[in-house]
Amino acid sequence: MQPIPASPPPLLVDTAATVNHELERIMARYQPSVPDRLWQAMRYSLLAGGKRVRPALLLACFDLCGGGDRAKAMPAALAIDAMHTYSLIHDDLPCMDDDDLRRGHPTCHRKFDEATAVLAGDALQALSFSLLLEVDASDSVKAQLCRKLAQAAGCQGMVGGQMLDMEAERWSVEGLLQVERIHLHKTGALLRFSCDAGALLAGADATQQHHCIRFGEAIGLLFQIVDDLLDATASSSALGKSAGKDAAQQKATYVSLLGVEGARERAEEMASIALEACDALAATVADHNRDATPLRQLTEYILHRGS
DSSP states (O other), X not given: OOOOOSSOOHHHHHHHHHHHHHHHHHHHHXXXXXXXXXXXXXXXXXXXXXXXXXXXXXXXXXXXXXXXXXXXXXXXXXXXXXHHHHHHHHHTSTTTTOOSEETXXXXXXXXXXXXXXXXXXXXXXXXXXXXXXXXXXXXHHHHHHHHHHHHHXXXXXXXXXXXXXXXXXXXXXXXXXXXXXXXXXXXXXXXXXXXXXXXXXXXXXXXXXXHHHHHHHHHHXXXXXXXXXXXXXXXXXXXXXXXXXXXXXXXXXXXXXXXXXXXXXXXXXXXXXXXXXXHHHHTTOOOTTOOSHHHHHHHHHHHTTTO
């Protein structure tokens, strides 16, 4: 492994600045036609300071697979963040994780009210599909993107994973495979989609797409393992959300199953798998001006979040 990153890698910094600017532009476009309180709630949640990891993954895979002008992929990058933000709003609701903080700010239902938060999440989910239809691609690619995002976000992916996560509070998790099944869906599905979509928009061949998906799956599990570790070891102020909730709610986590040290070892294993996929993907790229450095740096950053 490389030395612990002291700050977010350039890919994440640059993507966050661009995505924030573009989301401001999109929300300004919708403001005249959306009820003001709903618009305020959507904008508040979208622009609450996220790291933009999912758009960064999409754009990095797009770049490495030879995608060319990033403007072609930007609507898809915005779409994945709209979908992710919807999931956070609903995840924080009293009927779900019942949280008061998100990204260091009051959650949407605390800032506004529960009904407005539900509607803001619904609106952002719909917005994500509208944005996908704005990508500079063939109708066939747009249809594939919409189908893949629906699968990643819906009952076969993130929503299904949330159901499994809630059920796990009521039954005993017996092994690592059960925990990973939950998180391959709940957290991993959108991260895998991000990598898959970047490759698809770049016109990647089957081998490149396979390596991007494999990378995305490993990153998805890595991200969740580190989340579990931070929930168990970091403060609420450092996290920007309530710490210690996993244990309080008896959630099935890597820490509850493996302990802190075991979870750290599993995180290292997932990072190694992700880096191997980076190397395999880089080996398929003929253009020597393109390399997997941004993806490698992002992997290291995710592994060492909170260090």
